[in-house]
Amino acid sequence: MSHEAPHHVEDHVASHHDAPHYVAARVQRALAEDERTYELGIRVDIRGDQLFLRGQVEGAERRAQVAAVAAENAPWLTVRNEVTVVEVREPGEEETL
Amino acid sequence: MRIRVAAVGDVHLGEDIRGRYRRRLEGIEERADVLLVAGDLTRHGTPDEGRIVAEEFRDLPVPVVTVLGNHDYQSDAEDEIVDVLREAGIQVLQDDSTVITCGDVRLGVVGGKGFCGGFAGKCASEFGEPEMKAFVRHTREIADLWHKALKGLDTDHRVVLSHYSPVKDTLTGEPPEIYPFLGSYLLAEAVDAEGADLFVHGHAHAGVEKGVTPGGVRVRNVALPVLQRAYAVYCLGDESDNC
Numbered sequence: 027m028s029h030e031a032p033h034h035v036e037d038h039v040a041s042h043h044d045a046p047h048y049v050a051a052r053v054q055r056a057l058a059e060d061e062r063t064y065e066l067g068i069r070v071d072i073r074g075d076q077l078f079l080r081g082q083v084e085g086a087e088r089r090a091q092v093a094a095v096a097a098e099n100a101p102w103l104t105v106r107n108e109v110t111v112v113e114v115r116e117p118g119e120e121e122t123l
Numbered sequence: 124m125r126i127r128v129a130a131v132g133d134v135h136l137g138e139d140i141r142g143r144y145r146r147r148l149e150g151i152e153e154r155a156d157v158l159l160v161a162g163d164l165t166r167h168g169t170p171d172e173g174r175i176v177a178e179e180f181r182d183l184p185v186p187v188v189t190v191l192g193n194h195d196y197q198s199d200a201e202d203e204i205v206d207v208l209r210e211a212g213i214q215v216l217q218d219d220s221t222v223i224t225c226g227d228v229r230l231g232v233v234g235g236k237g238f239c240g241g242f243a244g245k246c247a248s249e250f251g252e253p254e255m256k257a258f259v260r261h262t263r264e265i266a267d268l269w270h271k272a273l274k275g276l277d278t279d280h281r282v283v284l285s286h287y288s289p290v291k292d293t294l295t296g297e298p299p300e301i302y303p304f305l306g307s308y309l310l311a312e313a314v315d316a317e318g319a320d321l322f323v324h325g326h327a328h329a330g331v332e333k334g335v336t337p338g339g340v341r342v343r344n345v346a347l348p349v350l351q352r353a354y355a356v357y358c359l360g361d362e363s364d365n366c
Contacts, residue, residue: 082328082348084137088139112351113351114143114144114147115352116147116352117129117151117154117352117354118355120357120358121356122357122358123341123357123358
């Protein structure tokens with residue numbers, strides 16, 4: 027149960043008639059609640075017929091999933107995936123407190 | 124009497140990135156005496172992901188102390204995850220404390236996941252609907268437990284390990300509207316009452332590393348997207364001693 031998308035999300039089908047404000051909110055919620063993403067920190071902006079995604083994820087597959095979930099929830103928009111993958115570098119200088 | 128504390132949070136481990144983090148921990152014993160992990164160990168909070176976390180952090184040459192984050196609760200399997208981690212020799216703090224001994228130095232670590240509520244002047248109160256009262260009460264009860272745990276520690280140094288933030292400083296870069304979901308001033312108030320050398324947290328991926336509580340305790344946001352390195356190392360103790 028916990029891995030299924032909540033029913034209240036599935037029940038509401040967004041359309042291109044909805045105000046961009048609500049479409050962006052719906053996509054952001056889907057990114058947080060869809061088991062394929064569970065990404066809470068992705069910023070969603072709609073400008074004209076484009077949907078911009080910004081933020082960071084831990085792997086390339088997760089970056090692709092974010093775009094896929096967004097596209098499913100607003101298929102009439104062109105998704106611009108500006109999400110980046112966190113690069114884990116070597117530990118740096120220590121800090122003395 | 125110095126001790127080197129390595130810290131990271133929000134590693135969000137899952138099958139797709141299994142093993143990726145472990146190789147960055149090689150040689151940690153040359154850089155640090157203990158590793159603190161500030162929650163969001165997993166992505167979905169499943170026992171399977173808990174086992175990946177255990178594999179990634181087990182049998183390191185330094186002690187590992189963790190707390191859970193909100194993602195680790197998502198599948199209602201947090202107790203199982205805690206069991207898996209403990210069986211792997213990883214310490215998990217749940218609003219309690221542990222003492223790490225390194226040579227002659229004793230480091231007390233207090234912590235747990237923490238919770239939300241917001242910051243002084245712009246925060247939720249225990250007032251009104253039962254849901255709102257329960258929301259704020261949860262944070263207050265956590266803060267009370269941390270206060271007591273700190274009071275009970277008699278060690279050379281004290282560090283607080285949390286997932287949620289105690290201050291706004293380290294949230295800079297996050298939308299201000301979601302600050303109340305990123306932390307609570309009650310966590311800082313409890314720590315300031317007893318004092319500590321350092322407060323480590325994660326959760327705020329878009330925030331910044333450095334902050335300070337109103338009482339002067341240094342705060343460090345060690346979320347992996349903020350650090351962009353495997354872990355940060357903080358040296359506690361007199362400047363005159365080498366770390």
